[in-house]
Amino acid sequence: MNKNTIGILSLFVLIFGFTWYSNENFVNGYNMTNLVKWSSLYAIMGIGVAFVIITGGIDLSIGSVIGLVASLLALAIKYEWNPTLTVVLLLGLSIVIGLMHGLLITKVKLQPFVVTLCGLLFYRGISRWLTDNQTMQFPGTENLDSFFSGKLLIFGKFALSSPFFFLVVVAIIAAFFLNRTIWGRYLLALGNNEDGARYSGIQTDRLKIAAYVICSFLAGVSGLLFAYELDSVQPAQTGEFYELYAIAAAVLGGCSLRGGQGAIFGVIIAAAVIRLLRNSINLVGISTHLEFSIIGLVILGGVTADELIKRIVAKRRSKQISTSKS
Amino acid sequence: MIKKLTFILTALAVVLVAGCGNNSSNGTNDGDDKAKHKIAYVTNGIDPFWDLCAAGVRQAESELGGVECEIHFPTKGLADQKSIMESLMAKGIAGMAVSPVDADGQTKFLNEIASQTKLITHDADAPKSERLVYIGTDNYKAGRALGRLVKEAIPDGGEVAIFVGRLEQLNARQRRQGVIDELLDRPSQTLGQIKFDEVAKVFKGEKYTIVDTRTDNFVMDAAKSNAEDAITKYENLACMVGLFAYNPPRCLQAIKEAGKLGKIKVCGFDEDDALLQAIKDGHAHGTISQQPWNYGYQSVKVLKSILDGDNSVIPPNKFIDLGYKSVTAKNIDEFWSEKNKMAALGKKKD
Numbered sequence: 001m002n003k004n005t006i007g008i009l010s011l012f013v014l015i016f017g018f019t020w021y022s023n024e025n026f027v028n029g030y031n032m033t034n035l036v037k038w039s040s041l042y043a044i045m046g047i048g049v050a051f052v053i054i055t056g057g058i059d060l061s062i063g064s065v066i067g068l069v070a071s072l073l074a075l076a077i078k079y080e081w082n083p084t085l086t087v088v089l090l091l092g093l094s095i096v097i098g099l100m101h102g103l104l105i106t107k108v109k110l111q112p113f114v115v116t117l118c119g120l121l122f123y124r125g126i127s128r129w130l131t132d133n134q135t136m137q138f139p140g141t142e143n144l145d146s147f148f149s150g151k152l153l154i155f156g157k158f159a160l161s162s163p164f165f166f167l168v169v170v171a172i173i174a175a176f177f178l179n180r181t182i183w184g185r186y187l188l189a190l191g192n193n194e195d196g197a198r199y200s201g202i203q204t205d206r207l208k209i210a211a212y213v214i215c216s217f218l219a220g221v222s223g224l225l226f227a228y229e230l231d232s233v234q235p236a237q238t239g240e241f242y243e244l245y246a247i248a249a250a251v252l253g254g255c256s257l258r259g260g261q262g263a264i265f266g267v268i269i270a271a272a273v274i275r276l277l278r279n280s281i282n283l284v285g286i287s288t289h290l291e292f293s294i295i296g297l298v299i300l301g302g303v304t305a306d307e308l309i310k311r312i313v314a315k316r317r318s319k320q321i322s323t324s325k326s
Numbered sequence: 327m328i329k330k331l332t333f334i335l336t337a338l339a340v341v342l343v344a345g346c347g348n349n350s351s352n353g354t355n356d357g358d359d360k361a362k363h364k365i366a367y368v369t370n371g372i373d374p375f376w377d378l379c380a381a382g383v384r385q386a387e388s389e390l391g392g393v394e395c396e397i398h399f400p401t402k403g404l405a406d407q408k409s410i411m412e413s414l415m416a417k418g419i420a421g422m423a424v425s426p427v428d429a430d431g432q433t434k435f436l437n438e439i440a441s442q443t444k445l446i447t448h449d450a451d452a453p454k455s456e457r458l459v460y461i462g463t464d465n466y467k468a469g470r471a472l473g474r475l476v477k478e479a480i481p482d483g484g485e486v487a488i489f490v491g492r493l494e495q496l497n498a499r500q501r502r503q504g505v506i507d508e509l510l511d512r513p514s515q516t517l518g519q520i521k522f523d524e525v526a527k528v529f530k531g532e533k534y535t536i537v538d539t540r541t542d543n544f545v546m547d548a549a550k551s552n553a554e555d556a557i558t559k560y561e562n563l564a565c566m567v568g569l570f571a572y573n574p575p576r577c578l579q580a581i582k583e584a585g586k587l588g589k590i591k592v593c594g595f596d597e598d599d600a601l602l603q604a605i606k607d608g609h610a611h612g613t614i615s616q617q618p619w620n621y622g623y624q625s626v627k628v629l630k631s632i633l634d635g636d637n638s639v640i641p642p643n644k645f646i647d648l649g650y651k652s653v654t655a656k657n658i659d660e661f662w663s664e665k666n667k668m669a670a671l672g673k674k675k676d
Contacts, residue, residue: 282555
C-alpha cells in the first residue's frame with residue numbers, strides 16, 4: 001500500500017469509530033448501504049480529477065459536466081428518445097468535452113484553470129438554457145433505472161448499489177493503468193517534471209489530453225448516476241460545487257496539486273471520509289449549519305498531519321543514512 | 327493539430343448559432359409594447375413550486391392584458407437575488423414582486439427598490455420594509471394545519487422529524503414553528519410576533535416528540551441523505567415532515583429504499599407530483615398547498631391595479647392572505663387535476 005494512503009485510512013477509521021461509538025445504528029445495514037453508495041458516487045468523480053491533478057493540472061468543470069449530462073438525460077427522457085442510445089451519446093459528449101479541454105490546454109497552451117473555469121460557466125449556462133431552467137423529474141425507465149441505481153442485497157439490510165459496482169470497475173482499470181502500464185509511469189513522470197519527460201521522448205501532450213478525457217468521461221458517468229439516484233434534475237444546481245469535493249478527495253487521497261503523485265485507493269478512501277463526515281454530522285446530531293466548517297477543518301487537519309508525518313519520516317531516514325555512512 | 331482544432335471549434339460555433347436561430351424565430355410577438363406596464367416577478371430560488379407560480383404570472387399576463395412580465399429565478403440565494411433586482415432597476419421596471427431570501431437583512435435594500443418602483447412581496451414577507459403589500463399565506467397557520475395533518479397521520483403519537491431547505495427564510499421558520507406548536511398543543515401565536523424555537527433541540531410533548539430539524543441548502547443529495555440518516559438514527563421515527571416542495575419526495579425515496587413505506591408516514595408542503603402520487607397510493611398522508619398559481623396571478627393583478635392608479639386593492643394591514651388547502655386521499659384527484667390544468671394553462675402562452 002502507498003505510504004500516503006495510511007494517513008487517510010487512519011482518519012477514516014478514527015471518524016468511523018467515533019460515529020459508531022456515538023450512535024450504534026451507524027453500522028446497521030441500511031446506513032452502510034447509503035454510505036457506500038454516496039462514497040462511490042464521490043469517488044468516481046475523485047478518480048477522474050486525480051488523473052488531471054497528477055499531470056499538474058486542474059478541472060473545475062466537473063460539476064457543470066454532471067449538470068449538463070443529467071439535464072440532457074432528463075430532456076431526452078421527456079422527449080422519449082431511446083434511453084440506451086442517449087446514454088451512449090452522452091458519454092460520447094463527455095469524452096468530446098474532455099478532448100476539447102485537453103486540446104485547448106496542450107495545443108493552444110491555455111492555463112487548465114482558465115479553460116475549465118470557462119467550461120464550468122459554459123456548460124452550466126447551456127444546461128439552463130436547453131431546459132429553460134425547469135426542474136426535471138423523470139419517471140422510471142425500467143432497465144436503465146436498475147442499471148444505474150439498482151441494488152444487490154448482500155445480507156440482512158446491507159445492499160450494494162450500482163454506483164459501487166461502477167466504482168469497482170473504474171478503480172481497477174484506473175489503478176492498473178496508473179501502476180502497471182508504461183503510460184501510467186509516463187503520466188507520473190510528466191507530473192513531476194514535464195520538460196524532463198518531454199526531452200526523454202514521452203509524448204506529453206497526448207498523455208495530458210488523455211487525462212482530461214478520462215476526467216470528463218467519469219464526470220459524465222457520475223452525471224448519469226446522480227440523475228438516476230435522485231430521479232430529479234435541477235439544471236442550475238445539479239452537480240454544483242461537486243468539483244470541489246472531487247478535488248478535495250483527490251488531494252486528501254494523496255495526489256499533490258503540484259503533480260506527479262497519486263494513489264487511486266487513497267482517493268476512494270478520501271471520498272469515503274468526506275461522505276462519512278456528513279453521515280456522522282447527522283447521526284451524532286450536530287447542527288447541519290456546521291457541516292461545511294467541520295468538513296473543511298477535518299480535511300485541513302488530515303492534510304497537515306499527513307505533511308508533518310512525511311517530514312518526520314524523511315528526517316529519520318536522512319539521519320539513518322548519515323549514521324550508516326559514518 | 328491547430329487546423330483540426332479550428333475545424334472543431336468552427337463546427338461547434340455553427341451548431342450553436344443554428345440552435346439559437348431556431349429558438350428566436352418563434353419567441354417574439356410585436357405589439358404595442360409601449361402602453362404595457364413592465365412587471366418583474368422575482369422568486370427566491372428554483373423549484374417546481376416557482377414553475378407553477380410562473381404559470382400563474384403567464385396566465386394573468388395574457389388574461390388581464392396591459393402588462394408585460396418577466397420572471398427571474400435567482401439560483402444562488404441572497405447575493406444573486408440582489409444583483410438580479412439591481413439589474414432590473416437599471417433596466418427600468420414599473421413594478422416588482424419579490425420573495426425576499428432574507429426579509430430582515432434585505433430591508434434597507436428593499437426600501438431602496440421601493441423608492442424607485444412599485445414593490446410588493448409574495449410568498450415571504452419583509453414586514454419592516456416599505457413594500458406596498460404582501461401577498462401570501464399565513465405560513466404559521468399553514469404550519470399548524472400541517473401539524474394537524476401529522477396528528478391525523480399518527481393519531482397515537484410518536485417521533486417526528488422535520489426537513490427543510492434553509493431556516494434563514496421567514497416562511498420556513500413560521501411553518502416549522504406552526505408544526506411544533508400544533509404538535510405540542512401550545513396556544514396559537516400571532517403572525518409577526520412569533521417566538522421561534524431553537525433549531526438543535528428536541529421538543530417533547532404529551533404524545534408527539536419533534537426529534538430533529540435538518541437543513542440541506544437546496545442540495546438534492548443532501549436532502550436525500552438527511553432523510554436516510556434520520557431513518558438510521560431514529561429507529562422509532564413515525565412521521566417525516568418536509569417543509570419545502572422537494573423535501574417530501576426525497577423522504578419518500580429514502581423510506582422506500584429502507585423498506586419502510588407506510589410505516590413511516592410523510593406529511594408535506596406544496597404539490598410535487600411525486601408527493602401527490604404517494605398520497606394517492608397511500609404512502610404519504612397529506613400536504614398543505616398554497617395553490618401557487620394564485621401567487622403569480624394575484625401578484626400581477628395587484629401590481630397592475632396599483633400601476634393603473636387603483637390603490638384600493640391594498641388592505642389596511644397590507645396583507646392579502648391567499649389561504650392554503652389541505653390535500654389528503656379524500657380530495658387528491660380533484661386537487662391534482664386542478665394543478666395540471668393550471669400548469670397547462672400557464673404554458674399555453676404562445
